[in-house]
Amino acid sequence: MRDLRIVFMGTPEFAVATLDELIKAKFNIVGVITAPDKPAGRGRKLNESPVKQYAVKHNLNILQPTNLKNEDFLSELKSLNANLQIVVAFRMLPKIVWQMPKFGTFNLHASLLPNYRGAAPINWAIINGEKKTGVSTFFIDEKIDTGNIILQEEIEIGTHEILGELYEKLMTIGSHLVVKTVKLIEKGNVKTIKQPEIEEKPAPKIFTETCKINWNKKTTSIYNLIRGLNPYPAAWSTLINNEDKIKVKLFDCKPIIEKHTLKPGTVVTSKNEIKVATIDGYIFIESLQLSGKRKMNTKDLLNGFKFDALAAMN
Numbered sequence: 001m002r003d004l005r006i007v008f009m010g011t012p013e014f015a016v017a018t019l020d021e022l023i024k025a026k027f028n029i030v031g032v033i034t035a036p037d038k039p040a041g042r043g044r045k046l047n048e049s050p051v052k053q054y055a056v057k058h059n060l061n062i063l064q065p066t067n068l069k070n071e072d073f074l075s076e077l078k079s080l081n082a083n084l085q086i087v088v089a090f091r092m093l094p095k096i097v098w099q100m101p102k103f104g105t106f107n108l109h110a111s112l113l114p115n116y117r118g119a120a121p122i123n124w125a126i127i128n129g130e131k132k133t134g135v136s137t138f139f140i141d142e143k144i145d146t147g148n149i150i151l152q153e154e155i156e157i158g159t160h161e162i163l164g165e166l167y168e169k170l171m172t173i174g175s176h177l178v179v180k181t182v183k184l185i186e187k188g189n190v191k192t193i194k195q196p197e198i199e200e201k202p203a204p205k206i207f208t209e210t211c212k213i214n215w216n217k218k219t220t221s222i223y224n225l226i227r228g229l230n231p232y233p234a235a236w237s238t239l240i241n242n243e244d245k246i247k248v249k250l251f252d253c254k255p256i257i258e259k260h261t262l263k264p265g266t267v268v269t270s271k272n273e274i275k276v277a278t279i280d281g282y283i284f285i286e287s288l289q290l291s292g293k294r295k296m297n298t299k300d301l302l303n304g305f306k307f308d309a310l311a312a313m314n
Contacts, residue, residue, distance in 0.1 A: 002103070002186050007082040009033040013050045014171050015088035018108060020054065021175040022086070027182060029060055031080045033090070036064045069094050084185060086178060087140065098140045103185055105140045108178050110170045111203065112136060112152055114195045117145035118203035122167055125157060126228030128201065129220065132156050133166070135174040137181040139192065148192035150181050162230040162252075206233060213237045213250070215265035215313055219281035223255035226283070234289070237276075237313040239267070248313070251295065252286040267311040274298050276313050 006027055008019050011034050022029060032055040040047040048056070055062050061080070065073040074096065085098065085105035098105040111121035113136040118124075125133040134154035141147040153173055157166060184190045206229070213222055213235050226235040234249040262268070262277040269275075275282040289295040290305075 002083075002188060004028060004084050004103070004182065004186055005030045005080070005082045006182070007031040007033060007077070007080060007085045007101070008051075008088075009085065009090040009093075010051045010088040011035045011049045012089050014110075014167070014174075015090070016050050016054045017171045018086070018088045018175040018178045019051060021179050022182065023058060025179050025182075030082055031061045031063055031077070033063045033065065033077075035091075036066050068097055084182070086182070088174070088178070092144060093140060095142060106137050106150060106181060106185075107140050107145070107147070108174045109136045109138065109145055110174060112154060113138060113145060113149055114199060115201040116203040117199055119205040121203040122170060123163060123206055123228045124201070124203040126161070126163060126166065127224050129224045130157055133170070135170055135177050137177055138195070146195055146197075148194055150184070150190060150192055151177055153177050160227070162227040164231050208233075208236075211235050213313070215276065215278055217278065219255045219257055219278040219283060222278055222283055223253060226250050226253050237265075239290070239311065240314055241311045242308045247291040249289040249295075250283075250285055251288060254284040254286065255281065256284060257281040263312070265313045267307060267313060269302065269307045269311075272299055272302065274302070274307075 004027060006022070006029050008022065008029055010019065019032070032051065034049045034051040034055070037046040037048050039045065052062060063073065063076060067073065077097065077100065083102040085101050087093065087105060087107040093105065109121065111125065112134040116124055132154055134152055136152045137150040138147040139150065155169060155173060211229050211233055213225060215222065229235045230251050234251060236247055236249045239246045239248045258281045260277060264277055264279050266277040267274065268277065274285045276285065285298055287295060287297045288301065
């Protein structure tokens with residue numbers, strides 16, 4: 001058995017679950033690297049990353065470099081004498097960092113590689129209407145998400161599953177897969193699979209324009225976009241209501257495939273219902289958020305908001 005000294009790198013909540021499983025498994029975490037504190041809110045109070053908050057509670061050694069090539073940081077990292085580095089939802093590492101430990105640096109990625117390499121694999125799997133996805137551990141190399149695969153685990157994506165639900169599942173499954181991977185490395189039993197170079201399904205970063213709904217698309221395609229961005233950053237559209245143009249974020253919705261003669265984007269309302277026409281049906285909106293307002297369900301909105309007869313989403 002190898003005596004492992006592990007440096008863990010991560011920033012968001014997704015990474016906390018893995019760090020927690022490593023601590024529970026009694027692995028020796030000699031350092032935690034996470035993003036620097038950022039000013040947030042009106043008071044510009046420094047905001048600590050979820051990983052830092054967890055590390056502080058567990059008295060772990062924390063490093064927060066702004067520059068991963070900084071000499072002082074590299075010297076401090078080297079002094080930890082780590083022989084394994086684990087990366088979960090962090091940033092791209094320079095070669096000098098990922099090559100440092102004897103047993104390598106591996107990453108947890110929330111997709112079945114080689115599909116969905118990139119920043120937003122969970123979003124894109126749902127947006128593209130995939131029926132399955134999973135998690136992969138792989139050794140980092142010079143490109144993004146291309147290194148040799150160590151382990152993978154596959155799960156199904158429910159027809160109506162939203163981003164938030166799938167995120168939670170993959171976070172849990174991924175944390176267990178990392179522990180399995182570390183145990184293989186500890187025993188010296190790692191066998192890797194080389195990834196094919198072809199990238200058929202990328203997972204680029206999500207931008208505001210990515211989230212804009214095109215009502216001229218099919219109902220299923222629009223529905224997948226909405227659930228693939230729910231709860232954050234949320235799919236959006238512009239509501240044209242009388243003279244007003246209001247940005248609207250959509251959350252919980254239902255797709256209905258149904259023939260009609262309405263122009264795509266037409267808003268149809270009743271006492272308890274809001275639906276928007278697509279080219280082959282409707283999107284029934286169950287919860288939404290008007291710009292400057294709180295998120296609310298459809299019934300609450302209809303109690304105090306008047307839709308024009310010619311209201312439309314654009």
